[in-house]
Amino acid sequence: MTKPAIDFLRAGKRFRIFSHVDPDGDALGSALGLAWILHAAGKEARVQLAAPVPRMYGFLPGQPRFVEVSGSVPDSGESLAILDCTSPGRLRDLEHQLPKGAPILNVDHHADNTRFGNAVHVDPTAAATALLILEIAQDGGFQLPAEAATCLYTGILTDTGRFTYQNSDARALRAAAELARLGADPAHIASHVFEHRLAEAIRLLGRTLETLELREEGRVACICVTLAMLQETGAAAEETEGFAAWPRSIEGVQVGVFLREQDDGSIKVSLRSTTGVPIDGVANRFGGGGHPAAAGARVPGPLEEAKERVLRAVGEHLQARAR
Numbered sequence: 001m002t003k004p005a006i007d008f009l010r011a012g013k014r015f016r017i018f019s020h021v022d023p024d025g026d027a028l029g030s031a032l033g034l035a036w037i038l039h040a041a042g043k044e045a046r047v048q049l050a051a052p053v054p055r056m057y058g059f060l061p062g063q064p065r066f067v068e069v070s071g072s073v074p075d076s077g078e079s080l081a082i083l084d085c086t087s088p089g090r091l092r093d094l095e096h097q098l099p100k101g102a103p104i105l106n107v108d109h110h111a112d113n114t115r116f117g118n119a120v121h122v123d124p125t126a127a128a129t130a131l132l133i134l135e136i137a138q139d140g141g142f143q144l145p146a147e148a149a150t151c152l153y154t155g156i157l158t159d160t161g162r163f164t165y166q167n168s169d170a171r172a173l174r175a176a177a178e179l180a181r182l183g184a185d186p187a188h189i190a191s192h193v194f195e196h197r198l199a200e201a202i203r204l205l206g207r208t209l210e211t212l213e214l215r216e217e218g219r220v221a222c223i224c225v226t227l228a229m230l231q232e233t234g235a236a237a238e239e240t241e242g243f244a245a246w247p248r249s250i251e252g253v254q255v256g257v258f259l260r261e262q263d264d265g266s267i268k269v270s271l272r273s274t275t276g277v278p279i280d281g282v283a284n285r286f287g288g289g290g291h292p293a294a295a296g297a298r299v300p301g302p303l304e305e306a307k308e309r310v311l312r313a314v315g316e317h318l319q320a321r322a323r
């Protein structure tokens with residue numbers, strides 16, 4: 001049911017769009033894609049981020065045009081759109097800045113979305129939030145400029161792991177084909193997302209893969225990045241995007257774990273699982289969330305202790321399923 005979202009977008013004149021912290025391709029692609037759609041409809045749109053766009057997504061059109069990097073939200077009567085967020089808490093510090101009483105549109109594909117907001121469009125069967133933005137725009141008869149197509153295609157490409165995850169269904173592939181028809185260039189986008197890596201990042205990947213540990217008779221694999229490794233290789237933390245897929249890619253591994261030490265000493269945990277082994281429940285146990293095959297959380301450090309706690313929880317999860 002796209003109608004509530006369509007009515008919301010039709011009714012507003014000025015929009016401020018948000019997505020989650022540590023934005024990925026779907027968060028940025030959905031937000032910038034919607035900004036282009038609203039712009040083409042003669043409306044005003046801003047995409048507000050708490051931190052600058054990660055380097056690898058610098059190619060997405062609409063920067064700096066729509067993007068505003070700021071820690072404070074003006075209370076100026078705009079309609080708000082919060083995309084790809086389970087709850088407004090995913091905006092972290094910006095959540096407390098949202099103007100009281102501003103109308104909120106919530107578009108998301110996380111099953112544990114809290115259904116916040118005044119207009120809600122949550123569909124956990126969608127591969128990406130970008131796919132939902134496309135469907136809303138199509139159902140609502142909104143014009144889709146080529147720039148919007150590029151942004152939305154990027155969201156679907158990254159959230160399906162380049163069309164390799166379980167969520168790469170006919171609907172996602174059809175949407176990708178439609179976006180290509182509208183002007184998204186698959187080779188150009190894939191090259192920016194996957195082949196514009198810095199040498200520092202590849203060196204960091206090499207170091208990271210050397211931390212590989214296998215547990216549970218080879219059904220669980222774990223890799224780690226420490227702050228020291230970032231410093232020694234000169235790679236920025238955002239360059240670790242995609243590292244989480246490596247442990248799961250090993251033959252026989254059902255759950256891949258990627259741990260990254262953060263500036264404040266806490267540990268970012270990324271979990272990836274194979275078909276039929278939902279892992280979001282484990283992330284929930286640590287106060288995180290996500291999708292059945294890709295979930296995450298933040299846990300207190302130090303790294304070694306966090307690793308043992310997370311690997312124990314993953315092991316228990318697999319053992320409970322085996323019973």
Ligand SMILES: [Mn+2]
Pocket residue numbers: 026027084109127128129159
């Ligand atoms: Mn997403």
